[in-house]
Amino acid sequence: MSEASSCPAGQETPAPGCRLGALYWACVRNDPVQLQATLDGGVSPEEATQVDGNGRTGLMVACYRGFQSVVALLSRCPFLDVNQQDKEGDTALMLAAQAGHVPLVSLLLNYYPGLDLERRDQRGLTALMKAAVRNRSECVAALLMAGADLTAVDPVRGKTALEWALLTDSFDTVQRIRMLLRRPQIEQLSQHYQPEWPALPGLVAQAQAQAQATPSLLERLQATLSLPFAQFPQEGGVLDHLVTITTSLASPFLTTACHTLCPDQPPALGTRSKSVPELLGTAPPPTPAPQPLQVVPGSRVLIPYQSHEGVLSMCPQWLQPRDSSSPRPQAPKIRLSKASSSPTQYKLQPRPRENQRLALPVWRYQELRMERRRQEEEARWAQN
Numbered sequence: 001m002s003e004a005s006s007c008p009a010g011q012e013t014p015a016p017g018c019r020l021g022a023l024y025w026a027c028v029r030n031d032p033v034q035l036q037a038t039l040d041g042g043v044s045p046e047e048a049t050q051v052d053g054n055g056r057t058g059l060m061v062a063c064y065r066g067f068q069s070v071v072a073l074l075s076r077c078p079f080l081d082v083n084q085q086d087k088e089g090d091t092a093l094m095l096a097a098q099a100g101h102v103p104l105v106s107l108l109l110n111y112y113p114g115l116d117l118e119r120r121d122q123r124g125l126t127a128l129m130k131a132a133v134r135n136r137s138e139c140v141a142a143l144l145m146a147g148a149d150l151t152a153v154d155p156v157r158g159k160t161a162l163e164w165a166l167l168t169d170s171f172d173t174v175q176r177i178r179m180l181l182r183r184p185q186i187e188q189l190s191q192h193y194q195p196e197w198p199a200l201p202g203l204v205a206q207a208q209a210q211a212q213a214t215p216s217l218l219e220r221l222q223a224t225l226s227l228p229f230a231q232f233p234q235e236g237g238v239l240d241h242l243v244t245i246t247t248s249l250a251s252p253f254l255t256t257a258c259h260t261l262c263p264d265q266p267p268a269l270g271t272r273s274k275s276v277p278e279l280l281g282t283a284p285p286p287t288p289a290p291q292p293l294q295v296v297p298g299s300r301v302l303i304p305y306q307s308h309e310g311v312l313s314m315c316p317q318w319l320q321p322r323d324s325s326s327p328r329p330q331a332p333k334i335r336l337s338k339a340s341s342s343p344t345q346y347k348l349q350p351r352p353r354e355n356q357r358l359a360l361p362v363w364r365y366q367e368l369r370m371e372r373r374r375q376e377e378e379a380r381w382a383q384n
Contacts (some may be wrong), residue, residue, distance in 0.1 A: 021047040023077070027058030032069040039077060048079040055086035063096040068103050071096075075111040082112045090123030097131040097139045105139050109146045113275045113283035117148045124155040132161040132177075135170035144180055147272030162369075184269035186250035191264065195245045 008142055023043055026035035051057055059080065062070040074080060093115060096104040108115055111366055128148040131139040144150060149266070153160050187193050215223075240261040245251060267273055277283035 013136050016298045019038040020050050020052065023047050024050050024058040024061075025053070027062045027067070027070050027074070030062070030065070030067045030070060032073055035070060035073050039073065043077055043079065048077055049081060049084065051086070054088075057081075057092075059092045060084075060086060060090070060095055063101065063108070064099055065102050066096075066104060068101075068107070071104050072111070073106050074371045082108065082114065083116045084121055085119070085121070089123075091116070091119050091120075091127070093117070094121060094127045094130055097127045097136060097143065098134050100131075100134065100136045100139060102136075102142060105142050109142060109273075110276050113277045115275070117143065117146065117272070118152060126152055128152070128162075129154060129164050132165040132170060132173050133168050135165070135168070135173050136171040137170075137176040139343055140165075140173050140200045141176050143279060144177070144269055145186075145273070145355065147270060150177070150270060180269050186267045188244045191267040192247060193250065195248060195250055197241045199241075200240040205371045234290070237349075 020036065022038045024036055024047075026032075043237060047056065052061070057062075057080075058190070059074050059082065060068075062074070082093075083091055093105065093108050096108060102181065117128070118126055121130075125133075126148070128140060128143045128150070129152075131143065148161075154164075159167065162168075162177050164176065166176065263272075264273075275283065
């Protein structure tokens with residue numbers, strides 16, 4: 001990690017002893033112009049990973065406070081670790097999701113390659129669980145359609161995001177999750193989608209049958225006395241179908257304005273979707289994972305030498321290995337001294353030989369009290 005900050009977490013003016021760079025302060029002050037100038041001038045790896053007193057980078061602060069322009073500009077910042085965690089284990093995605101900033105969650109999911117949706121904080125909660133606890137239904141829907149695992153459980157209570165939403169009375173989130181489970185795929189974003197309404201023939205036949213039949217007296221009274229109330233669009237109804245066909249790939253509103261890069265893979269519940277840099281091929285290559293050492297039977301394995309900066313750097317200097325040319329380090333000298341004896345505060349009564357039990361010690365204040373009582377008794381006998 002780079003330079004640690006001695007600045008307070010909520011301070012927006014750099015103190016004389018604060019060593020945070022211009023990138024962090026541009027993010028905290030929500031200054032896109034200064035941030036753009038800083039990015040154009042070049043950013044070092046140390047400046048991109050600087051943290052404040054809470055262990056948060058400029059991206060984390062911007063996601064927590066809802067600075068959309070800053071988060072959009074930081075997607076072009078090199079050496080930026082989007083999965084970096086603060087002292088409580090929160091990432092930028094967790095802070096944006098639990099705060100309910102839906103545009104920021106979409107920015108992180110679509111423009112930050114390598115985003116880890118299953119990263120956990122110190123309590124073992126993911127971004128999906130934290131958004132469900134706070135009843136952020138739109139953030140929960142965005143995370144689920146981006147590939148968040150709905151079956152993941154926390155290690156403490158063993159509950160999923162849906163169970164946490166039920167436990168915390170987040171009814172909007174519960175309803176949204178159940179709706180997504182009924183329709184787990186955005187079928188209109190596929191080239192195989194047919195814009196015909198499946199329920200139309202059945203509704204037409206039902207309407208024709210009702211028109212031919214003579215309404216009864218009760219139906220007439222209900223139609224006369226019923227009051228029209230505003231209702232939400234019915235799932236699978238005519239308004240739902242209208243929204244579906246106007247947002248499909250066959251709609252003229254979309255075919256004239258955009259072109260999909262993956263028409264055969266529409267967004268689906270629990271399926272990890274690629275970010276825009278990954279689709280365009282501009283994302284940096286992922287860091288290769290270290291390959292495990294393969295041992296071949298019958299061959300010798302050479303263990304590479306580890307420098308003193310590795311694990312041995314935690315050992316004292318006089319315990320580290322040395323070569324013949326280096327001087328012999330001196331072993332630390334430990335000086336022992338006996339503590340001064342404290343004055344005796346109690347007096348042990350002599351134990352008789354026939355009594356083998358331990359006698360209770362007689363303290364000084366007890367001796368004074370017994371002496372005072374003896375003097376009072378002698379004075380009382382002298383008066384009598």
